[in-house]
Amino acid sequence: xxxxxxxxxxxxxxxxxxxxxxxxxAEKRGRKASKEVRQLQLIEATIDSLAKRGxxxxxxxDVADGAGLSRGIVNFHFxxxxxxxxxxxxxxxxxxxxxxxxxxxKAGDDPARQLQALVAADFDRSxxxxxxxxxxxxxxxxxxxxxxxxALSGSRDAAYQNHxxxxxxxxxxxxxxxxxxxxLALALSAMLEGxxxxxxxxxxxxxxxxxxxxxxxxxxxxxxxxYPLTPAGKPxxx
Amino acid sequence: xxxxxxxxxxxxxxxxxxxxxxxxxAEKRGRKASKEVRQLQLIEATIDSLAKRGxxxxxxxDVADGAGLSRGIVNFHFxxxxxxxxxxxxxxxxxxxxxxxxxxxKAGDDPARQLQALVAADFDRSxxxxxxxxxxxxxxxxxxxxxxxxALSGSRDAAYQNHxxxxxxxxxxxxxxxxxxxxLALALSAMLEGxxxxxxxxxxxxxxxxxxxxxxxxxxxxxxxxYPLTPAGKPxxx
DNA sequence: CATAGTTTGTTGAACATTCATTCAAAATCT
DNA sequence: AGATTTTGAATGAATGTTCAACAAACTATG
Numbered sequence: 001x002x003x004x005x006x007x008x009x010x011x012x013x014x015x016x017x018x019x020x021x022x023x024x025x026a027e028k029r030g031r032k033a034s035k036e037v038r039q040l041q042l043i044e045a046t047i048d049s050l051a052k053r054g055x056x057x058x059x060x061x062d063v064a065d066g067a068g069l070s071r072g073i074v075n076f077h078f079x080x081x082x083x084x085x086x087x088x089x090x091x092x093x094x095x096x097x098x099x100x101x102x103x104x105x106k107a108g109d110d111p112a113r114q115l116q117a118l119v120a121a122d123f124d125r126s127x128x129x130x131x132x133x134x135x136x137x138x139x140x141x142x143x144x145x146x147x148x149x150x151a152l153s154g155s156r157d158a159a160y161q162n163h164x165x166x167x168x169x170x171x172x173x174x175x176x177x178x179x180x181x182x183x184l185a186l187a188l189s190a191m192l193e194g195x196x197x198x199x200x201x202x203x204x205x206x207x208x209x210x211x212x213x214x215x216x217x218x219x220x221x222x223x224x225x226x227y228p229l230t231p232a233g234k235p236x237x238x
Numbered sequence: 239x240x241x242x243x244x245x246x247x248x249x250x251x252x253x254x255x256x257x258x259x260x261x262x263x264a265e266k267r268g269r270k271a272s273k274e275v276r277q278l279q280l281i282e283a284t285i286d287s288l289a290k291r292g293x294x295x296x297x298x299x300d301v302a303d304g305a306g307l308s309r310g311i312v313n314f315h316f317x318x319x320x321x322x323x324x325x326x327x328x329x330x331x332x333x334x335x336x337x338x339x340x341x342x343x344k345a346g347d348d349p350a351r352q353l354q355a356l357v358a359a360d361f362d363r364s365x366x367x368x369x370x371x372x373x374x375x376x377x378x379x380x381x382x383x384x385x386x387x388x389a390l391s392g393s394r395d396a397a398y399q400n401h402x403x404x405x406x407x408x409x410x411x412x413x414x415x416x417x418x419x420x421x422l423a424l425a426l427s428a429m430l431e432g433x434x435x436x437x438x439x440x441x442x443x444x445x446x447x448x449x450x451x452x453x454x455x456x457x458x459x460x461x462x463x464x465y466p467l468t469p470a471g472k473p474x475x476x
Numbered sequence: 477c478a479t480a481g482t483t484t485g486t487t488g489a490a491c492a493t494t495c496a497t498t499c500a501a502a503a504t505c506t
Numbered sequence: 507a508g509a510t511t512t513t514g515a516a517t518g519a520a521t522g523t524t525c526a527a528c529a530a531a532c533t534a535t536g
Contacts (some may be wrong), residue, residue: 051382051383054379054382054383055293055379061520061522070487071489072523076486081522138380140378140435140439141292141377141378141379144375144439145372146292151441178467180451180455183451183454183455184455186444186448190429190433190449190452191432194427194429194431194435195425195432197435200382201378201382201388202382203388210424214425214428215425217422221459229417307513308513310497310512311512314512318497319496
């Protein structure tokens, strides 16, 4: 793994427009800052294109047009199309990772709360929207045949999985359940990914709310002592 | 829906190897085979190519080479690349559909048995192998941006989902559980799809057996009265 | 401060490659 | 012979990449 394109994230440039007028960044030169902004702008345009046209029909021209720039610009900031896509995947991966870690932090020390927070985080609007899900799916479709993508394509990586196993173990010890923590954790995270897939396809009437309810239904079934059922199918409110 | 390419399934075409060069040279070299055999041969070659190179790199030439035939042959049997891919997806869809219906039939009348059979069917070798899973994933990645694929891309369709809901309802009535059948059924089928995705990526040490165990762990947790836990994490043997 | 020179960023056209499709001729079957 | 299937080269369109010229921002120097 020679080079991993890593970008500094300046603020959360995620959803809104990048402000054209960057103030006098005392230390940074306007030029250098502009470079990172440009790259982020191109990455966002790439996500747009992936979501709208799919992986196989995403072209350099479409990305450039989407960013409102000229054709050759992408090869200047990213060496090739391949590297642009890797950088885009890396960006989404970093964002997802930061998001669930943040949610975990906010959840406090109670394992039951933490697990519920992790699950809920997956369906947060900032992460779970048509555009991003479609982009994820586009990469999944190519991951198996591209070694470069494989490591990053599972947004739910080993660290994520370890957290789930640990939480299942903690709840088991506390509630005296009979399941195997490893297996149940796998079932849980797989279900979250599967729900993402459903939302992505968007054919059925599955919405973010429906999906979250289904996930909570799972929690209530597997950990009845920690998540008592309510009529709405939603565990106790925070 | 003008034309749905429906193919007769002659025997079970090779599951084991991605064999690019067909060795069963029973007849003369590639010459003159029945139209249906040739179409099936090309579809199998398409699945091979999708699995090996991914959707975006699957070319007509690669398919033709994989089938050991000439370049122009695909446009003769299938009008275009698009139609070849739709026929391939249709073929996989039909196969999957027939498989779970067969498993359900064999399971008898007991809902608990039926549900377990449906889950186990998903991890049967004939359906759940690297080659097929990779092909499924390739289509998933393109489905959102191609209306033609959407209907077929969810191998788990409305009929499948309805069976799950009905079984969850039956078990709830029998066991006095508190869950919402609709939600739990969604969680269940999403988990199965998510486990497929894990198997496909193949990065971790997730195997077909591990995945099936995780799914059974889910069943045991959600329906404790119907699937008592055993040390192996696997519900009672049939 | 002003000016010239250098670096950095951007453009758009040209180029080379890949690939789906077409089709006339050949091969094979009825 | 006539119909059907197969071949392989030709064609044209799409697309990633390169590059020479240009513009803007920055630096050095007078």
